[in-house]
Amino acid sequence: PVIIVATKNKGKVREFAHAFARIGKEVKSMYDYPNVPDVVEDGTTFAENAWKKAKTVGDALGLPVLADDSGLCVDLLDGAPGVYSARYAGEGAADGENNEKLLSELESRKLGEDTEQPLLSPARFVCSLVLYDPATEEKLEAYGTVEGFITSETAGCGGFGYDPLFYLPSYEKTMAELSMDQKQAISHRGAALRDLMSKLGG
Numbered sequence: 001p002v003i004i005v006a007t008k009n010k011g012k013v014r015e016f017a018h019a020f021a022r023i024g025k026e027v028k029s030m031y032d033y034p035n036v037p038d039v040v041e042d043g044t045t046f047a048e049n050a051w052k053k054a055k056t057v058g059d060a061l062g063l064p065v066l067a068d069d070s071g072l073c074v075d076l077l078d079g080a081p082g083v084y085s086a087r088y089a090g091e092g093a094a095d096g097e098n099n100e101k102l103l104s105e106l107e108s109r110k111l112g113e114d115t116e117q118p119l120l121s122p123a124r125f126v127c128s129l130v131l132y133d134p135a136t137e138e139k140l141e142a143y144g145t146v147e148g149f150i151t152s153e154t155a156g157c158g159g160f161g162y163d164p165l166f167y168l169p170s171y172e173k174t175m176a177e178l179s180m181d182q183k184q185a186i187s188h189r190g191a192a193l194r195d196l197m198s199k200l201g202g
């Protein structure tokens, strides 16, 4: 019972491993298949990029694969960084650099009056999943999202990516301050996984 996830993102790998362990499945990632070439993510939507990854990696391996394309959409930045979330501060940027870039973009747009306002903008995480079986050419798509706010200071060291800046008013915490179980219960990826499971009939 193995699930191959078409990603090299260690944060995603940890979350998928945790989620699928619950149903007795082991997760393999692109670290287990180092010969599969990187996929060029030049789509304009999360769904398009997820399909691209699933199709490319599935066809290369001749095995069913699950692909995740996800990111952060910030209202005050007209939806940016969106599909560019992983490389907002440049190709191969570290999470910390992307977070700094996000804060500096938001600071520069902030109105003079509310400099003390800690919540800088409404935002949402989005996750598109595609499960693809090259043997049957069957493709299953799933989607999830979570609403929150970008806060002016990072907090927490869990999760990955923009989690330390993503504030959830109902928890009075950032996503990075939640346990992995809590994150999975509310996150875009958790929601997309539940959508996928329900479409698989379980």
Ligand code: IMP
Pocket (backbone or CB within 6 Å): 009, 041, 068, 069, 070, 071, 072, 083, 085, 086, 087, 098, 125, 159, 160, 161, 162, 163, 187, 189
């Ligand atoms: P992708 O690998 O092209 O789908 O890019 C995903 C990027 O979106 C990550 O590198 C993060 O910057 C961001 N992202 C996606 N999911 C999460 C999450 O759960 N928490 C924080 N950042 C995320």
